[in-house]
Amino acid sequence: MSYASLEDLIERASAVEILQVADRDQDGVADPSVIEAALAHADNTVNGYVRVRYALPFAAVPDLVRTWAVSIARYFLHADGAPDYVVRDWKEAIAELKDVSAGRMQLTAAENQPEPQSSPDGRISVVGPEPVFTSENLKGWL
Template identity: 30%
Template structure:
């Protein structure tokens, strides 16, 4: 995961997090609920980051921790009926950052696979390559 419950508490404080992650209403933080939300946020983030970086990341930049917390907190708030305009905006900003990372407009400062390499090994040491595209818009534009 890109963030922990402690990261969430450090960023927003107990007054914000506890009411959203207290599903059984016993005035205590349900850590499983908060961790599930962070895990869901990590999955969403991986769908964007996996287009540019080999996952799992060996190093987690602080920006990704912040984005993960913002996404998870919005989902917690939305589930609890307490999603505010501010939380929604933070969520949308996080998604925009992730889209920009996926499109290569923003770099995380991590090693990303280059386009020059025909393939890169996965965790099993296997390399996948494919032939050059036979049909493309440029190749078919005169038809």
């Protein structure tokens, strides 16, 4: 299951734009193989970043993931060079995906809670903010 669809691309970019960039054989219809390749590229890109923090596949695709997939697929469809606004959307999607991967941004869907990661020696580490109260900063208070 792809994170985005042809309908999502058309909703974001318009049927005219998608036809211009995906009708490679000039028959007046967006080529299914071109659309599928762009959506698969977007899925693989998203998965590469989010699998660091989330279990895949998603039980339900978060709206933000769909937005990123559309931006990435749209950029990929512009094989001969994307307009500035398409590049801007793509760069924003990649930046946010990097934030997810680094733990600076979380997806809000309850089904997508981060999985604890274990180390080779079997210990489990939890990714999160630094502790507020430590024995070091509580010296003199205990």
